[in-house]
Amino acid sequence: MSVFQRDDWISGFPFSPSRLSAGGGNPSRARMPGLVAGARINDGHILDGYAQNLATTLGRKTIPPGLNAAPRPGTDTLARRSLPARQQAPRQVIRLLPLEAFIWGSNAVPPQPRTRTDHALIWVTQGRLQLDLPRSRRKLGAGDLRWIPAGTAFAARPLEGTQGHVLLVAPALTRDLDPGPPRSHFAATVGDDSGHLLVLMRNLEMLARQDAKPPLFARHLGLLALALGELAPERPEAAPELSEAADMSLLARFEALIRTELPATVTVADLAQKLGCSTAALDRACLARRGQRAIEAMNDMRLERAVTLLRETRLTPVQIAARLGYSGHAHFARAFAAATGRRPEIFRAQGG
Structure with missing residues (x-):
């Protein structure tokens, strides 16, 4: 006889009474006597996925003290309690930093040029600052000032004992200003009468902290633009030595060749062959003048051209x-995001 056809099981075996039922099993061994049994959790009218409210099903008298089902006087249940909306800290569109604490560039040693998403006004008041741009390297001294627009690749490293100021400005504040800050890299020298310039920089930071209205920002940024226009021009730098001049000549030809060869996928070896030098000589020239190897210089110049095309054209x-010689859109997006922190589409949507 099959086990399923037997009707002589003793005490309901193998379907033993559940401890959760009102009368089955040993009531003394139940963990919460009468609680779950009285809740009728297996009733057919309860929809799948819905639990019974023990407070309404059992009543307050049957709830053990530890469950605290009833709300405290003067309070509401969690379901009805309105939680305050999460407050976001106001985005600081202008920041004024001490120059000695401002180090910018890649994680390499020394730092290599990297683009920023905001404008940077760098002013050295004491000591020296190593400033590396894609096509030049220079040590700034006391009184030197640089305006570096957003999207420009650069590296800044203050040397020991350097002091000064760095003003970081969100590009959205300078858009359509007349007069406005310089649209390209700007170099000048700050004279002894520089107190008004520092006052303007501090006032802009104060407006940012107070979350001021855009017209106030526009007014003070216009005054800053006028103050920059009244500064003396950049001081000439000493002429390079003959070996440095040779490196500069090779580097200039290398950079010019990259601009003409960008639509094609070329290697550093191909470029060195066209320049009539070895890859080692090309690397030495790039390291001497740019602080980076030839392949890194080529990639940076390609990204700079990409930034220009995203800003000034409607090319997708x-x-x-395809125009800059990347293997595909994915390759271009990864390289662009690694350098700028944003994908090309987001960079263009945010106005660069």
């Missing part, structure tokens, strides 16, 4: 990737 990122 796919078209830009």
Whole structure:
């Protein structure tokens, strides 16, 4: 006889009474006597996925003290309690930093040029600052000032004992200003009468902390633009030595060749062959003048051209990737995000 056809099981075996039922099993061994049994958790009218409210099903008298089902006087249940909306800290559109605490560039040693998403006004008041741009390297001294627009690749490293100021400005504040800050890299020298310039920089930071209205920002940024226009021009730098001049000549030809060869996928070896030098000589020239190897210089120049095309043309990122010799849109997007922190589409949507 099959076990399923037997009707002589003793005490309901193998279907033993549940401890959760009102009368089955040993009531003394139940963990919460009468609680779950009285809740009728297996009733057919309860929809799947819905639990009974023990407070309404059992009543307050049957709830053990530890459950605290009833709300405290003067309070509401969690379901009805309105939680305050999460407050976001106001985005600081202008920041004034001490120059000695401002180090910018890649994680390499020394730092290599890298683009920023905001404008940077760098002013050295004491000591020296190593400033590396894609096509030049220079040590700034006391009184030197630089305006570096957003999207420009640069590296800044203050030397020991350097002091000064760095003003970081969100590009949205300077858009359509007349007069406005310089649209390209700007170099000048600050004279002894520089107190008004520092006052303007501090006032802008104060407006940012107070979350001031855009017209106030526009007014003070216009005054800053006028103050920059009244500064003396950049001081001439000493002429390079003959070996440095040779490196500069090779580097200039290398950079010019990259601009003409960008639509094609070329290697550093191909470029060195066209320049009539070895890859080692090309690397030495790039390291001496740019602080980076030839392949890094080529990639940086390609990204700079990509930034220009995203700002000044309506070419899609796919078209830009093909024009600049990337293997595809994915390759271009990864390289661009690694350098700027944003994908090309987001960079263009945010106004660069």
